[in-house]
Amino acid sequence: MLTGKNVLIVSPNQLQAIGLKSILYEYFSPKEVDIQSEFDNSLNKHLAEYIFLSSDIYLAHQKKLQAITRKLVILTEFEQDEESFENPAMLNTTLSQTELVDKLETIFKKNAGKSEDDQNEKLSLREIEVLVLVARGFINKQIADKLSISLHTVMSHRKNITRKLGIKTVSGLTMYALLNGLIQPKDVR
């Protein structure tokens, strides 16, 4: 299910992290699972497609994490309702091993399914980054500066985004980003 994919676990609770790692290796054959005990900014550069985060770290660094386009899974000890299940997904750490595996399967399936259904053409990670910044109200020049790329590149990405999504307006892109959990109202300028 995670074949060829990298996973990062960020949790100060080492036992919890190790437990999750062993479950992932046993049932989902990921390419690699890394563990960090602290949040740091190297996270942006990490290759992981899935990032598991303890709830405290998620809360404390929410602002920074919003720009992250990778799939987030929050580790919490609280029973969550079904609706709030996607993006960020949540995993109740008090569940039994079998239940955990089930929940993880659901999470991985949803994400896999989503990317196939929603668009015939998937956005690349970079395109999603640009989309998020557009939706948050930054102009192309600001996006270029933020991502340290040229204005031309930003425009290229935007051309591809509008083509792939078939959405031509900033309002439309904003709504798309909101409905797909890429941004939250408070992110917008």
Add this chain to the structure above:
Amino acid sequence: MLTGKNVLIVSPNQLQAIGLKSILYEYFSPKEVDIQSEFDNSLNKHLAEYIFLSSDIYLAHQKKLQAITRKLVILTEFEQDEESFENPAMLNTTLSQTELVDKLETIFKKNAGKSEDDQNEKLSLREIEVLVLVARGFINKQIADKLSISLHTVMSHRKNITRKLGIKTVSGLTMYALLNGLIQPKDVR
């Protein structure tokens, strides 16, 4: 600071809730402070201007809470960085009483400033019409045609809208219109 204002505390931790309640009454003279131990949907109908939430409840119901326009304060036990301090604001429950009062003051001040700016000038009916069309993804020329007015007039209205609301970006206006019930996602092009 909270004069005449209602507050709701949602936390399964009763002691924590009662402690917060007593601090609020002692230092901020709110109109009323209610306590709920569980999250339920009556929250939408509650009059509270401020809602304090335990971090677990916030995490579990994040999706639903995104639509809430009331001011949220999350109760966490983790030291958060300064950046992630506004909306939702966070309150570290491990702080001393004096520190707590300081932090709360900061939170209330920030929000007070914000709401004053917001209410400064009301939009005229025509401005709201224009705002809605902007948020739905129409360009000025299309708006002019739809309203049978000149492009100049549309631009005039937009200038007034951005000045009154203090929102300069299309994304921001879109989100404003959405959060204020002026548009629905399906309206957007």
Add this chain to the structure above:
DNA sequence: TGTTAAATCACTACAAATGGGGATTGTGGA
């Protein structure tokens, strides 16, 4: 009746986005 605010229209200069062409790297998969 004089004041005020809304709604309308206009000009200028400039900033930003769009839509159409391209090109070059590097990586990973078939």
Add this chain to the structure above:
DNA sequence: TCCACAATCCCCATTTGTAGTGATTTAACA
């Protein structure tokens, strides 16, 4: 190895929006 694709960069012409400074008409209202 070859191909596809992501990511980067470039040029051009045109459209759209922004910012500042105006004016006129009408309707409300104290």
